[in-house]
Each structure stands twice: as C-alpha cells, then as structure tokens.
Amino acid sequence: MAARIYQIQKNAMQSGKALNHLWVLEYVPAEAKQADPLTGWAGSGDTQQQLKLTFPDEAAARAYADRNGIPATVIATPPKTLKLQAYADNFR
Structure with a gap:
C-alpha cells in the first residue's frame, strides 16, 4: 500500500x-x-x-501518510524553465 506524493503541474x-x-x-x-x-x-x-487526495502543502501530505502508516515517496517538482525569445529572432 505504498503511495507517491507530488505537486500538480501546469497543463x-x-x-x-x-x-x-x-x-x-x-x-x-x-x-x-x-x-x-x-x-x-x-x-x-x-x-x-x-x-487521489489533495493537500495544501507537502508537509500536510507527509503528515497524513505518517499518521496512517502509509510508506510514501516524494517526487520532487522539476524547476520551471522559460525560453525567452524575442519575436525578431524568427527572422534571423
């Protein structure tokens, strides 16, 4: 009865x-x-x-898993990267 804890990603x-x-x-x-x-x-x-249970933060999710004896692994949220590009770069 293992579980995983992760943060919802942007669609x-x-x-x-x-x-x-x-x-x-x-x-x-x-x-x-x-x-x-x-x-x-x-x-x-x-x-x-x-x-599928939702929580306001990671600590609350871990606390729930610990309180109910659920072995849980936390999946780290990948860093957000932005590709900044000017419109003029399309014509180079």
Whole structure:
C-alpha cells in the first residue's frame, strides 16, 4: 500500500496556473490493469487507484501518510524553465 506524493503541474495545453500549489497523495497500483474479455475495457480489482487526495502543502501530505502508516515517496517538482525569445529572432 505504498503511495507517491507530488505537486500538480501546469497543463501544457492551457496557460492558466490554477491548482498548481496543491500537492497530491496517490497510491501506487498494486496490480496491473487487464482487458475485460467482454468489453475490452482496461480495469483491475485494485480500488485504491481511484483514490487521489489533495493537500495544501507537502508537509500536510507527509503528515497524513505518517499518521496512517502509509510508506510514501516524494517526487520532487522539476524547476520551471522559460525560453525567452524575442519575436525578431524568427527572422534571423
């Protein structure tokens, strides 16, 4: 019943930065998904994959995991890099 803790990243398809400050605790899948023979849909008997808890900061997520005895790994947030480029650079 291991979990991972990470910060929500900005959606690449949108310019908005809503909910970027939230941290998520998500359980690691216990079993692989399998195709249903009748419908072909992917699924598994592991119901913890459906659970995703959000927290205001990393400390709160770690405290929840420690309080409930959940071994959790924290995935570091990659640094944000901006490619600054002038419009005139398109014509060089």
